[in-house]
Structure formats: C-alpha cells, structure tokens
Amino acid sequence: MDREEIIARLKPIVSTYVEDKDQLENLNEATDFIKDLRINSANLVDIVLDVEEEFGIVIDNLSMEKMLNVGASIDIIETKLVQQ
C-alpha cells in the first residue's frame, strides 16, 4: 500500500470530524489535525480508533502521540502494517 492509497483511506475517516470541508479537499501530508482541521483531542482519539479498525492494526500510546499530522500518521500506519 503506497502513501497515496493510505491518504485516500484516511480521508473518509477524518471527514467525519471536520467542519471545514475546504480544508479537507486540500488534505496532504503536511495537514495538521489540530491546527489546520481544528479537531479536538477527544476526536483525535476517535480518528486513531477508526484508523485501527480501517487498517487492522493496533496503535500504542507512544505512536498515538506522534499522530498529529497526516504525514506522521501515514508513517505510523506503514510501520504497524509492516510489523504484522
């Protein structure tokens, strides 16, 4: 699975928690969940739980703390997929 493919699968998960749909259109690796998408910490947890389900992976606390933007999240997802 390449990074473009991961973004395509992330988008519908993230869209559930985003009010500003324009920001969503421009979703890229630099997009910050809190600063750009204005997602709160509680919904960030929901996104991580949804990512676990979508990709069939388990994300630990340390990894979760790094998932603040799209690029970092893809890194974690790729790492976890390889570990399986």
Added chain:
Amino acid sequence: MNKEEILAHLPYSKPFLFVDELLEIDENRAIGTYTFDAGLDFYQGHFKDSPVTPGVILTETMAQIGLVCLGIYLSGSAEGGMPGHVMLTSTAIDFMKPVFPGEKVRVEAEKVYFRFKKLNCTVQMINAAGDVVCKGTIAGMVTNKMNA
C-alpha cells in the same frame, strides 16, 4: 481507589455537586445515587411556578456519577497513576421522563472504551419507580490538569 477516596477527589461542591453516594465501582462500571434538593436555585426559574429538573442538570448528574467517578477510579487505579481530572468532550442523551424536586435517582454507567486518555461511557438514569428517565453516551478526556 475505594469509593470514599473517589468522592473526596470530586472537584465539585454545593450547589454543583450531584453525587450523594457511590454504590459500586470497578474497571467497567460505576453506579451511584443523587437526591435533587428541592431548594436548588434553578427550580425557581425552570419553570416558573412548575419546577422540573433541567435536562442539562440531568446530563451533569450522569456525567459526575458516571464519567467523572469512573475516570478518577481508572486513572487513580492505573499502575503509578494519579487520580486525574475529567474534561467533558461530548454527550448524546435522550430524555424520557421528568425529574421533579426531591426525587432520588440512580445513575448506572458502563465503560465503552478508555484509550489514549479518552473515556467513553453509556449512561442511564433511573428514578425511584424503576423507570429510565434518560440515557445516552457521555465522553471525556482524563487529564492531569484541570481545564487542559
């Protein structure tokens, strides 16, 4: 943590403490009671001449007994953990019956998940007749600092 320690850690006082006693608490659920004091200030205006407990207060009561007590228990019982503060982040509640001044209610909360510091619970409030008066889902973040 035992029930007394949890109650002692609640950050509320009158007139905004809506927990009288905790009946049961473990890693999956919390059960407690509260009797609505007829002298509470909001009854004077909600509603004029016909006092009934506001839905937001019923929600707060379920949050204090369910979410907050359970959050304090879970954070305080974790290995090396300190009892945290619970910041409310979402609610989805349905209301079925009114609760009048002086009524005693029982709140039952079940943990759905507690991950990455977020606690999500299903909650329900039951009146003295055994009827469910309101129920739904409440979630919050368990933090080390208040308002953060």
